[in-house]
Amino acid sequence: xxxxxxxxxxxxxxxxxxxxxxxxxxxxxxxxxxxxxxxxxxxxxxxxxxxxxxxxxxxxxxxxxxxxxxxxxxxxxxxxxxxxxxxxxxxxxxxxxxxxxxxxxxxx
Amino acid sequence: xxxxxxxxxxxxxxxxxxxxxxxxxxxxxxxxxxxxxxxxxxxxxxxxxxxxxxxxxxxxxxxxxxxxxxxxxxxxxxxxxxxxxxxxxxxxxxxxxxxxxxxxxxxxxxxxx
Numbered sequence: 407x408x409x410x411x412x413x414x415x416x417x418x419x420x421x422x423x424x425x426x427x428x429x430x431x432x433x434x435x436x437x438x439x440x441x442x443x444x445x446x447x448x449x450x451x452x453x454x455x456x457x458x459x460x461x462x463x464x465x466x467x468x469x470x471x472x473x474x475x476x477x478x479x480x481x482x483x484x485x486x487x488x489x490x491x492x493x494x495x496x497x498x499x500x501x502x503x504x505x506x507x508x509x510x511x512x513x514x
Numbered sequence: 515x516x517x518x519x520x521x522x523x524x525x526x527x528x529x530x531x532x533x534x535x536x537x538x539x540x541x542x543x544x545x546x547x548x549x550x551x552x553x554x555x556x557x558x559x560x561x562x563x564x565x566x567x568x569x570x571x572x573x574x575x576x577x578x579x580x581x582x583x584x585x586x587x588x589x590x591x592x593x594x595x596x597x598x599x600x601x602x603x604x605x606x607x608x609x610x611x612x613x614x615x616x617x618x619x620x621x622x623x624x625x626x627x
Contacts, residue, residue, distance in 0.1 A: 450618040496612045506556035
């Protein structure tokens with residue numbers, strides 16, 4: 407089945423530590439992947455997309471087709487990065503499929 | 515700035531009631547979506563719509579229906595609410611292409627007693 411897997415429900419780090427939120431996908435076509443983020447008491451919003459190859463709020467994500475992964479990384483976590491992060495994949499029929507999400511907690 | 519609004523932040527209904535969740539977007543977006551968000555299950559697509567009066571089933575359409583009579587409004591209907599439909603419901607809209615950013619509403623937390 408075509409799906410998105412986020413193996414960690416919760417990731418806790420201290421401020422200044424590196425962060426990697428894992429995302430693996432299973433898809434037979436050419437994947438398009440995204441990271442969405444939901445901060446406390448805010449709406450779910452787009453963080454970044456792989457085709458843009460951009461860095462947003464210090465986060466980057468590289469598509470690795472060999473490992474079918476799209477991990478989200480940041481070298482130095484900040485307390486304001488604490489949020490729920492969802493990896494998402496576009497399926498060929500135009501649907502966006504979300505993973506189960508990872509809650510990132512950054513302690514001071 | 516895109517604005518997606520949902521009619522209620524919190525809603526409490528009884529089993530068997532008919533429930534309407536309303537969503538309105540003000541950016542002339544073609545696409546609109548309804549998801550439910552549950553801990554450990556992430557976001558699951560219920561229904562989506564590419565145009566007025568058009569609708570497509572998502573991954574979990576059972577027990578739900580939708581209506582899109584106007585471009586800016588997308589309604590989710592629970593014909594006969596059940597306790598397993600207690601959840602956070604998120605509406606979203608996007609411009610047109612699949613890769614276009616989806617803009618989300620604040621969510622409606624529905625409790626079915």
